Amino acid sequence: MTNTLHRLNxxxxxxxxxxxxxxxxxxxxxxxxxxxxSILAHDNPQEPIITLPDGQKYFWYLAIGSMNNPISLYLRNLIPIISYPAICLNHRVVFRGVGGMADIESCEGSEFDGVVHLLSEEQMNRLDKMEMSYERIIVPVVNYQNQSHSAYAYKMTITSHPDNLPSERYLDIIVKGCEYYGIRPDYIKRLREEQAVTPRKEPHMYQSINDVPSDVFYTTDDLVKHNGSDPNYPIWICINGKILEHVGLPPSDSPEYEAQKQFHTIIQSRFAGREADFEIAKALYEPLHKLPLNEEDLTDEHRAMLEDHYFSMRFRNDQNNKYWKPIGRLRRSNKITNSSL
Structure with missing residues (x-):
């Protein structure tokens, strides 16, 4: 890699x-x-699963991407029984596809460091659903005391995705997790100094939703009415204080129909009639910003980043502008809520 490529800061x-x-x-x-x-008393290093006499199961899972970060785990309600740093043998990590997501591939003689978590069966099942584009494989790991074990790791099901640079945000999440769990400094140094990244945007480069009426304001009560439960009220969402109204789906025979229907379903179930910033902040964790406790705990810069990363890509082109129309702004109350993560 040439020195002109950007590295993690x-x-x-x-x-x-x-x-x-x-x-x-x-x-x-x-x-x-x-x-x-009591769980570890039934551990077999040759197996990635611990089965207790009563049938309960626990899974050894090697995290290679954001799941080695305690914040990312917490935001997905994954609380490992134990966690420890380890080396994965005869495999390497590559970054692929849109956003440069971490993948694992066989490579004789290669190795990399990751974090091994012990998860309950319920947590592992949820993780399987989260990693929909991956499949579980069994890999050999060795901890820093040279003790071997088998563990599960996730491998992309579509290996034709081209190699791509990870975002600086994503690699920062990985590096912070490595530091937190005590991964070897030499490996962390390699990630910092050798792995090129797509750099973070500076705040002045953030894109935003345009054409929002500057003199039209709605209250939180107005917003809640538009949560999709009453067909007389079209769905509204609010991002960074800007309210967007769902105009409608394209005709069912339109090539855009399925994609718009899927997006509409996600928005209705998660964000309709609400401020979306807090939920997006949890889904799009950025170490540059403190994990917010509630909607009011978000800084203006954090909100602007969320708008840029999550929504501006959906509203900056004509196709999406057909279906979501900016109609005004939210007049926020000064009252701080007690909602929390």
Whole structure:
């Protein structure tokens, strides 16, 4: 790789990552050591699954991407029984597809470091659903005490995706997780100095939803009425204080119909009649910003970033502008809610 390629600058997110960890630590209930010992008493290093006499199962899972970060785990309600750093043998990590997501592939003689988590069966089942474009494979891992084990890892089901650079945000999440769980400094240094990334945007480069009437305001009560439960009220969503109204779906024979219907279903179930920023912040974790406790805990810069990353790509072209129309702005209350993560 040439020196002209961009490398990760993780120093700018150090302080807020620590604050986010403090938030998570204050909310996690740690597993009792006696429970952990009773589970590990039935461990077989040759198997990626621990089966207890009562039929309960626990899974060893090697995280290679964002799931090695405690914040990402928490946001997906994944609380490992234990976690430890390890080396995966005869495999390497590659970054593929849109956004440069982490994938694993066989490579004799290669190795990389990751974080092994022990998850309950319920958590592993949920993780399977999250990793829809991946399949589970069994890989050999060795911890830093040279003890071997089998573990599950996720491999992309479509390997034809071209190699691509990870985003700086994504690699920062990975590096922060590596540091948190005690991955070898040499491996972290390789990620920082050798892995090129797509750089983060500067705030002045953020794109935003345009053509929002500057003199039209609605209240939170107005917004809630448009949650999709009453057909007399078209669906509204609110991102960064801007309210958008769903105009309607294209004709069923339109080539855009299925994509728009799918997007509409997601929006209605997750964001209709609500401010979407807080939920998007949890789905689109960015270490540069502290994990917010509620909607009011988001900074203006964080909201602008969320608008740029999540919604501007959907509303900046004519196709999507047909179906979502900016109609006004939200007049927020100064009252701080007690909602939390």
């Amino acid at each position: 993780s120093s700018t997110s150090e302080a807020n990552f620590k604050l986010s960890c403090d938030v998570v630590h204050s909310k996690i209930i740690r597993h009792d050591q006696s429970l952990i010992d």
